[in-house]
Amino acid sequence: DAGVIQSPRHEVTEMGQEVTLRCKPISGHNSLFWYRQTMMRGLELLIYFNNNVPIDDSGMPEDRFSAKMPNASFSTLKIQPSEPRDSAVYFCASRGQGRAFFGQGTRLTVV
Amino acid sequence: QQQVKQSPQSLIVQKGGISIINCAYENTAFDYFPWYQQFPGKGPALLIAIRPDVSEKKEGRFTISFNKSAKQFSLHIMDSQPGDSATYFCAASLDNYGQNFVFGPGTRLSVLP
Numbered sequence: 303d304a305g306v307i308q309s310p311r312h313e314v315t316e317m318g319q320e321v322t323l324r325c326k327p328i329s330g331h332n333s334l335f336w337y338r339q340t341m342m343r344g345l346e347l348l349i350y351f352n353n354n355v356p357i358d359d360s361g362m363p364e365d366r367f368s369a370k371m372p373n374a375s376f377s378t379l380k381i382q383p384s385e386p387r388d389s390a391v392y393f394c395a396s397r398g399q400g401r402a403f404f405g406q407g408t409r410l411t412v413v
Numbered sequence: 414q415q416q417v418k419q420s421p422q423s424l425i426v427q428k429g430g431i432s433i434i435n436c437a438y439e440n441t442a443f444d445y446f447p448w449y450q451q452f453p454g455k456g457p458a459l460l461i462a463i464r465p466d467v468s469e470k471k472e473g474r475f476t477i478s479f480n481k482s483a484k485q486f487s488l489h490i491m492d493s494q495p496g497d498s499a500t501y502f503c504a505a506s507l508d509n510y511g512q513n514f515v516f517g518p519g520t521r522l523s524v525l526p
Contacts, residue, residue: 335514345519347513347514350513393457395456402459402514406455407456
């Protein structure tokens with residue numbers, strides 16, 4: 303298995319634009335997590351899904367953030383409109399048999 | 414009650430020395446405690462994990478010590494190497510695929526040559 307795959311690896315966008323981050327979890331994993339990492343706040347859980355169903359989205363900072371998981375092999379995190387304070391590294395992780403694996407992350411810069 | 418505390422925030426160790434990172438949790442329902450290692454520009458990678466039915470787990474130079482009564486666990490890196498320089502995160506969870514992880518704030522380890 304290629305592991306958790308995220309795209310793009312880097313994204314630079316202007317304030318106000320829509321940003322979509324993508325994640326392909328490990329096949330057979332039933333849980334998927336979206337995290338945001340910054341120097342100030344460390345790893346923050348944004349939302350997680352079990353069997354494609356959102357379970358806890360209390361970490362989603364604002365209505366500008368939304369996440370979907372239309373099937374077991376794909377998830378998106380969308381920010382609309384984006385703001386400079388959204389600049390961070392966004393990680394997707396999937397979990398199966400107790401163990402969780404992270405993707406390489408998407409470094410988002412909003413200018 | 415969901416918090417995981419981690420210390421120190423940063424650690425500098427000489428090559429060949431022992432690196433020790435400590436974590437404490439509050440929720441006694443947690444029963445799965447992994448450690449993740451993160452290099453710059455990379456995602457966190459699972460390093461080693463322990464369940465509370467054992468007090469210690471060793472994999473190569475990495476050892477987790479677990480104290481259930483104190484609700485504490487620690488990572489020991491023996492014979493630390495410059496290649497171990499990374500950020501280390503402890504975490505806690507229920508041992509079930511559907512459960513979230515609670516992460517500590519991380520420890521930045523630097524191993525001097």
